[in-house]
Amino acid sequence: MGIVTSAMGVPVPMAIESHCDECAIREASICEVLDAAQLARLRGISTVVTYAPNAPLFEEGSEAQHVSNVIEGTVTLYKLLPDGRRQILGFLYPGDFVGLALDPTYGCSAEATTVVRMCRFPRERLEKMFKDLPALEHRLLEIAGNEIKAAQEQMLLLGRKTARERLASFLLVLSRRAAARGRPASPVDLPMRRSDIGDYLGLTIETVSRTFTQFKKAGLIGLPNQSQVTLLQREILETIAEGN
Template identity: 45%
Template sequence: MASLALAVADQALADLPPTHPCGTCPVRDIAVCGALDDASLRCFKEGGPTVAYDAGETVAFEGDAATSVYTLTAGLLRLSRFLPDGRRQIAGFLFPGDFLGLTLEKEHAFTVQAVVPSTLCRFPRPRFDSFAAGQPALERRLYALAAQELAAAREQLVLLGRKTATERIASFLLMLARRGRAEGTAADDIRIPVSRADMGDYLGLRIETVSRELSNLKAARVIQFTGRQTLRLCDRDRIEQLAEG
């Protein structure tokens, strides 16, 4: 029944008129608000202004009061934390359609920065919580999102704790491929929107190691660079084998 309700909501969203406040939103079908029908979505959006951040700007600092929640509609966000010795650990990246603020804590656990120019729908947390309490479909979507975040956190533990440098790079590329497909990119075409430094801080690798591993995959004809920040998976079976170890 839940999947049927979401399918009906998604169809309703697909038919939104351009005059609807979410009528031109590029991620309305994959964002958490995709669970809402036309009328509920309109009410929801009325309390959530669109905010924009330039590349490098900070959405929230670690330790800031978590007074708002966000849906990323365009761009890319980086979640990071600095260790006492000054090293940076990137906990993850948020892509268009992702939700920021799903936590029981009163403070942000990570610093959130825009990697590229980004736009978000921002909602005051008390209003969002009150609204969600009256929307069973939205609550189910949030529950599913929480489960996905938990699974991603566990995968990150395995990535950093057990996988080799090659396995980490392969896993990261497959993750980007999955996100690209969700956004309509061809199955084997990958856009790498982050720097080598960001990749290293996310994967627990030095920049030199990231560059070397990518060069090795290119030399082995597993990948082919098609641009400064794009590549193609030439041997998907091989990259999947490498990711699995």
């Protein structure tokens, strides 16, 4: 493996690879809309980089030099208040897109939750490529639309749902997401810590923990270990998540 942090504390990728022939997520990423020739051009400007867990990818307000696709692992996007309060905006999984193509500065910070491999494009070069590959821009607009919808759902959650409703919603989203990727819908993986879940749902660690045990005692979920949840009563969880 490689360097994770330079002598000056500046984060740098752990490792840099190069190709995308056997890319595991190609059909889920921005490349899916391109034919072979176009893909070759895109590959020309892409680099695969690897980050260690907890490595910062970029910080809010800094110049957005790259735009990336997650290939492996999960990435946490968040914003901070000056006193340290944190709001996690999302957890990105393989296939997810990082960095708005057209904005020259990042609106939030990002760090690797697990070991992360990403396919990275220099933002400016990608942008120039839009002129020749309108399909690429179309695809990004599609992705942006999905993100907006997800953000709106999250605003409903943060503004109006109770702790129980938030956690139930969270578990179901993870479960559906896993199913959509061909993974089992039920033992749901939680690659993040309780504090991350809390910061994502606008709750404290303690409330997250208490709500987990409450669900467990009610027979709605099983907690085989800290990072897995079995959904035992999916329908009841769904009712809870919708606020009934």
